[in-house]
Amino acid sequence: MSDRKTEVWVGIDAGKGHHWGTAVDETGATLWSKKIENDEAPILAALGELLDPAEEVHWAVDISGTSSALLLALLAALTVSGRSTCPDVRSTACPAPTGVR
Numbered sequence: 001m002s003d004r005k006t007e008v009w010v011g012i013d014a015g016k017g018h019h020w021g022t023a024v025d026e027t028g029a030t031l032w033s034k035k036i037e038n039d040e041a042p043i044l045a046a047l048g049e050l051l052d053p054a055e056e057v058h059w060a061v062d063i064s065g066t067s068s069a070l071l072l073a074l075l076a077a078l079t080v081s082g083r084s085t086c087p088d089v090r091s092t093a094c095p096a097p098t099g100v101r
Helices: 040-051 066-080
Strands: 005-013 018-024 030-037 054-061
Touching (some): 005 030, 018 040, 030 040
């Protein structure tokens, strides 16, 4: 994603070995779509790519269970660090505070 966006919506299809993440803007245009290995470093790298170019990010993860446990834990850690303001990371909308990059 190259241009800074006000809002971005991210959907993640969680799986055992890998996840697939897609980000769209307010027009529905795909901004980012990648395979994410289910390991801490690739998940954190992907989350960084997704959070950086948007003022507000809305999250949707298709399942909450063992397949998505690491992903959800890392999203929750971002919540604690102030990178997101989502009370429940498993919710369908998890906005990052305005101005947080």
